[in-house]
Amino acid sequence: MIERKEVSVLQEQTIINVCLLAGRIMLKSGAETYRVEDTMVRIANAYGLEYAQSHVTPTAIMFASSTTNPTNFVRIVERVTDLHKVSQVNSVSRRISTGDLTLDEACDELEEIEMQKNTYPVWVQLLAAAAASGGFTIMFQGAWSDFFPALVVGSMAYGAMQYFHRTLKVRFFAEFLASIILGFLAYLFSQFGIGADIDKIIIGSVMPLVPGLLITNAVRDLMAHHLVSGIAKTAEAALTALAIGAGVAAIFFIV
Structure with missing residues (x-):
């Protein structure tokens, strides 16, 4: 498991970016809003942000590393149906929770998932x-x-x-x-x-x-x-x- 430790400002921002990236991929691919929120919070908790907060609507993602820190906002304009991407992000989230992925590895995998085209021609x-x-x-x-x-x-x-x-x-x-x-x-x-x-x-x-x-x-x-x-x-x-x-x-x- 990933050890709980103090998170630096740079690490915190990277964690926030990873959470927002995961949430953006899932919401754009047709995931339920409650699933997006749960995935983002689980990723943040796994990397040491124990008081992370998220709120998701069909067109926007709001995420903060704690109840007192500034809130990050992402606008979602287009949504498609790609449950394969949702499944892939869920898999990455589970591996993060079990400590199998470092922060940089998780970021790289999520970026690869986002760049994927349609699963089927x-x-x-x-x-x-x-x-x-x-x-x-x-x-x-x-x-x-x-x-x-x-x-x-x-x-x-x-x-x-x-x-x-x-x-x-x-x-x-x-x-x-x-x-x-x-x-x-x-x-x-x-x-x-x-x-x-x-x-x-x-x-x-x-x-x-x-x-x-x-x-x-x-x-x-x-x-x-x-x-x-x-x-x-x-x-x-x-x-x-x-x-x-x-x-x-x-x-x-x-x-």
Whole structure:
């Protein structure tokens, strides 16, 4: 175990930077706010900051080495879903707690984790979205003739959402445009007689767009008494679902 000892000012600042880096990676990768807070405090305690305090919201991290020291603030602008990074940071945190990592080693590993790109390339994500769309279509009692249209519509809608997320700065607009494309493609398939039920195609294809992780994290934060974060994530999930529904409805209104 790491011995408890006096921490110099330089060491304290390095520890704070490591804690903020770990918290930033986790929050940007879709971790629950209570998990981010717990990880940061555990790392600080392991390195000798026994009175560290942290407060996390979906868009910000506040951390102090004690109740009387200045508070450090980090703004989180973009968030993605990358549970692999969350797992990696948790692993680093556990190794820090058991004394297997020095401060410099922990900093180097966390920087490597932050620099990692997506775990899976885009084509794998599109294949997964297609498989999920087709599977959900059958699960929702769609016909096998709806399976292939759902594969195509689901993968293209998911790809469109990822593209719009990268190019547009307006929140929820990517989901809205992607759902418009989804509804239009499903309508085209039905018009050409490919697929038996347009409703089942749309229901299956829209599932990869649904903010499932966000909803799960909102519930878990509420259960952990993180009311601000839980309510904020619930509102974000609701607005995302509204954008998806509005996009599909817009196609039916137009055609």
